[in-house]
Amino acid sequence: MKKNWPILVVDDEEVMCESLAAWLREDGYRVDTAPNGQRALELARLADYAICFVDLKMPGGMDGIETMMEIHRIRPEASIIIITAYATVDTAIQAMKEGAQEYIVKPCNPQEISMLVSRILKLKKLQSENAILRKKLTRQYRHHDVITKNPRMEEILALTQDIASLRSTVLIRGESGTGKELIARAVHFSGNRAEKPFIVVSCAALTETLLESELFGYEKGAFTGATGQAKGKFELADGGTIFLDEIGDISPKLQADLLRVLQERRFYRVGGNQEVEVDVRIIAATNKDLADEVRQGKFREDLYYRLNVIEIKLPPLRERREDIPLLAEHFVQRISSELGKDVTGLSAEALNVLIAYDWPGNVRELENVIERAIVTCRNGMLDEQDFSWLKRGHAQPQDWEIPDVPLGELERRAIVAALERKHGNVKEASSALGIDRSTLYDKLKRYEISH
């Protein structure tokens, strides 16, 4: 039985109602019948009909149009098919204008009605699948996936809800690992652009030329190797959102190009002379103090104000320590299940260690620390000892052998060492250093480290 798609037949002639219902039942549908509009409404309140066949002419009481409008009020998703005789085609057309999905003139060919029903139900199936997928997607990034009981974070989540369906540019500030991309996704997937693309561009990861063609695309022959036209991220994000991570790292030329896109929503592909127009919402993120960069002349003031229409400043984890137990438990559940380990939680002592730590790499660092602890854990519970290395590293920095060199050099050495340990894998090295990939790329550029 195609029970998910119940059908209602409304006609004052019993033989008409019952014979059509019997024919549809042979197709596996659950079919109810009603001899008048009043009964149809009673039934519509009880069952979510996918299709209602309604006879246009029903003497006494509600006619077909009234019945249709009332059913629509109760079940806006139901498709109404108006049944009419030849003489009343004009009225049927009127019914279509009032919201009927289709009308059929009786008697009709069995093929006609069979195709009509399967066409409507195919569409309904697609609509329902679409709704399920959209719900899944939204659920993936819905606000309460941002785990918090911190009042500042809760305010931020409320703000993301308020601004979700606007097109205004958003600037998200926060240290590395505070969840800037997660918040950007929450804004995108809560708003009316949710079903359109969400495109991420890590500005720090690419050189100026590469970033330019990455963002705006290029025409054939624009540079050596440009063998065909390619769309840039702005075009790919059309109708949706582009997330520009580490915006503070872009060159002055790109700052000017980006300003133009923000002002006019138009740009040229690299090597192109035709303007491309897009409808893209921009969400930018940085771990830098852009206002300070503006003061130092490193970042264009006009671009800063264009980007900073709505500002979200994410607090570092050390300023929302009440979230550490919640996040830690969440990561334990998720990671132990991903790794197939039977680790069920953390002891109170272990939690105390985590709460006391300052988390320079924020939530991402916490996640990495929990993962490392789970990998090496031999019991079903993470204990203080599983984090002893963290405690040592945190509490006894004087034990380190620190050479007498500038701080930058220390950082450079740490990066080189991490890259060596991870065999040049930037993702793993950044993870080990407790910073995100774009920050590592930034530092590689700054210290001129090739990997």
Place this chain on the structure above:
Amino acid sequence: MSELCLVPIGNVPAQAFEWIESATSEWFPLPIRRLPALPIPPGAYDAKRGQYQSVEIMKMLAQSAPRDAARVLGITDVDLAIPMLSFLFGQAQFDGPVALVSLCRLHQEFYGLPGQEALLRERTVKEVLHELGHTFGLVHCSEPTCAMSLATHIELVDAKQQQYCARCGLQLVERFAREGAL
């Protein structure tokens, strides 16, 4: 479980019943009984459409069915319709005891072509299996060659085979087992 009763409605060629008996005995583990012909009920004729309302004939079949009949299958040569549809090859009470098949549109002559007895036999068997299948709770099948696929014109009847697909056949066997016919 008792008998499968076959009832001619109006004038029906006797040969048709031989085809039907032979085919149904292969699929249905029921003794078959041929009942005397019934006249077409006068109220069934729709002069405006020149057709017969199948619902009226079904009602008559249900009323005249022997009490111990497991299923009653009426066979007629007149053109059937219901108010909503311009014609029917047949009709059945879904999961109920009564079914009706019309041979009218199964004849090649209906389409202005010379008659072909072998083709009429095939089509009759397919439609009988289809309507009886409904009385045992089978719904339309998505496999076009299965007797349970929906045929809304004669070419679709011809695309079917004179048998159920494996899935529908199995459902039928399970149903007989539940009803104690096996």
